[in-house]
Amino acid sequence: AQSVAQPEDQVNVAEGNPLTVKCTYSVSGNPYLFWYVQYPNRGLQFLLKYITGDNLVKGSYGFEAEFNKSQTSFHLKKPSALVSDSALYFCAVRGEYNFNKFYFGSGTKLNVKP
Amino acid sequence: DAMVIQNPRYQVTQFGKPVTLSCSQTLNHNVMYWYQQKSSQAPKLLFHYYDKDFNNEADTPDNFQSRRPNTSFCFLDIRSPGLGDAAMYLCATGGTGRNTEAFFGQGTRLTVV
Numbered sequence: 001a002q003s004v005a006q007p008e009d010q011v012n013v014a015e016g017n018p019l020t021v022k023c024t025y026s027v028s029g030n031p032y033l034f035w036y037v038q039y040p041n042r043g044l045q046f047l048l049k050y051i052t053g054d055n056l057v058k059g060s061y062g063f064e065a066e067f068n069k070s071q072t073s074f075h076l077k078k079p080s081a082l083v084s085d086s087a088l089y090f091c092a093v094r095g096e097y098n099f100n101k102f103y104f105g106s107g108t109k110l111n112v113k114p
Numbered sequence: 115d116a117m118v119i120q121n122p123r124y125q126v127t128q129f130g131k132p133v134t135l136s137c138s139q140t141l142n143h144n145v146m147y148w149y150q151q152k153s154s155q156a157p158k159l160l161f162h163y164y165d166k167d168f169n170n171e172a173d174t175p176d177n178f179q180s181r182r183p184n185t186s187f188c189f190l191d192i193r194s195p196g197l198g199d200a201a202m203y204l205c206a207t208g209g210t211g212r213n214t215e216a217f218f219g220q221g222t223r224l225t226v227v
Binding site: 036044046094098099101105106 | 118120145147154155156157159162164169202204206208210212213215216217218219220221223
């Protein structure tokens, strides 16, 4: 069965420093992976996705993610964090057998301090 | 701009009083989803439609129903809301290709009093 895991409930980083939010996945076939961000009392906003091709995927707001097949990981990164990046981040994978469904990780709260 | 719109943004209902949340889309997507999200947890899928085909999750309570009268609109009906149903309800749409992302509305925050 497909799933994603986000091992950190919370990540703290100083403004201007690089940030990483971790995600690992479990699928038996080719993974279709997504990152979303959620600000308080808002819906989820799409950041980026990995379908195939380059392992480094660039997305919105300066975010990027690195797909690593051997480590089954899809970590979200940003070279220089902003206070406004503070939010809840979700990793998701498309279903393998019912690919209309998305399976979300438990979420990671990112705190960027001035 | 094409988008997913949820109304209302905030809904207060009385314990046991039926309530309906609405969602509309201008993306012309085949798939529409309803998620429940509590306290910054992962969104929990309640059900989804592929066109008019309704797909219920096995653990979705019978108290939750849905209607999709046409491609653009989808409704979530809670027949007898309990205190435990207080949550953020998220509507989303998606295309049928595996490489497509889901597009979310702003959500409806439901309070049960």
